[in-house]
Amino acid sequence: MTWLVDGLSGLxxxxxxxxxxxxxxxxxxxxxxYTRMHAAGVxxxxxxxxxxxxxxxxxxxxxxxxxxxxxxxxxxxxxxTASHALVRAALSDPQNPPPLLQEDIQSVPSPSSxxxxxxxxxxxxx
Amino acid sequence: MFAVTALGILICMVLAIxxxxxxxxxxxxxxxxxxxxxxxxxxxxVLGFMTGRPDFMDIALVYALINFIGTIAVLKFIRYGDMGWxxxxxxxxxxL
Numbered sequence: 001m002t003w004l005v006d007g008l009s010g011l012x013x014x015x016x017x018x019x020x021x022x023x024x025x026x027x028x029x030x031x032x033x034y035t036r037m038h039a040a041g042v043x044x045x046x047x048x049x050x051x052x053x054x055x056x057x058x059x060x061x062x063x064x065x066x067x068x069x070x071x072x073x074x075x076x077x078x079x080x081t082a083s084h085a086l087v088r089a090a091l092s093d094p095q096n097p098p099p100l101l102q103e104d105i106q107s108v109p110s111p112s113s114x115x116x117x118x119x120x121x122x123x124x125x126x
Numbered sequence: 127m128f129a130v131t132a133l134g135i136l137i138c139m140v141l142a143i144x145x146x147x148x149x150x151x152x153x154x155x156x157x158x159x160x161x162x163x164x165x166x167x168x169x170x171x172v173l174g175f176m177t178g179r180p181d182f183m184d185i186a187l188v189y190a191l192i193n194f195i196g197t198i199a200v201l202k203f204i205r206y207g208d209m210g211w212x213x214x215x216x217x218x219x220x221x222l
Contacts (some may be wrong), residue, residue, distance in 0.1 A: 010127045017134030019146050020165065024138030027145050027161060033154055036145070040161045047138075049127065051131060051168050055175055067183035072189055078194035082160055090153040097151075 009057035014052030019043050032100040033090060041083035048075050127177040135169045156200055163193030 026039025052072045059065045090096050139162055146158035167190045174182030 024141030
């Protein structure tokens with residue numbers, strides 16, 4: 001039975017690490033603030049949840065598991081709240097560039113010029 | 127297993143801190159620092175298991191609280207220029 005719990009815990013930990021790395025890559029590579037926010041917010045929930053689930057399986061029925069569960073509940077409550085507040089603040093700021101639309105993405109040929117057009121949009125917003 | 131997870135979280139922290147340094151707008155930086163703080167909570171928890179000292183969970187819990195409060199406080203500071211105190215409070219009289 002321990003091998004099953006160990007295997008499940010290792011699987012959850014590895015999947016969590018994968019999602020965390022994917023979130024970091026999305027944070028760096030996405031073309032626009034709002035898409036970056038999506039990458040950060042979504043993978044915060046899944047990556048943190050899977051890693052803490054793996055640690056909970058390792059700890060068993062102890063006080064550690066209760067603390068990990070508390071951390072997990074707290075992260076699941078605060079991460080969407082912080083994302084929501086951040087996006088609302090960014091949307092209500094007139095100096096911030098507006099969200100990328102579908103036509104903007106289609107008119108941009110390559111990722112390098114996406115970065116250029118982002119700077120241009122910030123200049124236009126100013 | 128714990129080492130691989132810690133390595134993945136560290137890679138994500140490097141990516142997040144580079145976004146915080148690059149980020150064109152102030153909101154990018156706040157978002158990256160918020161993500162960095164979440165990953166710090168995770169890596170404290172994983173390191174506690176790695177070194178066999180699971181008492182670190184308390185520190186991770188406190189760090190999660192501080193991370194959320196700090197993000198909201200910085201957002202309020204950016205938005206209002208102060209911590210969101212009411213503006214119509216009269217100044218203290220000079221003769222006090």
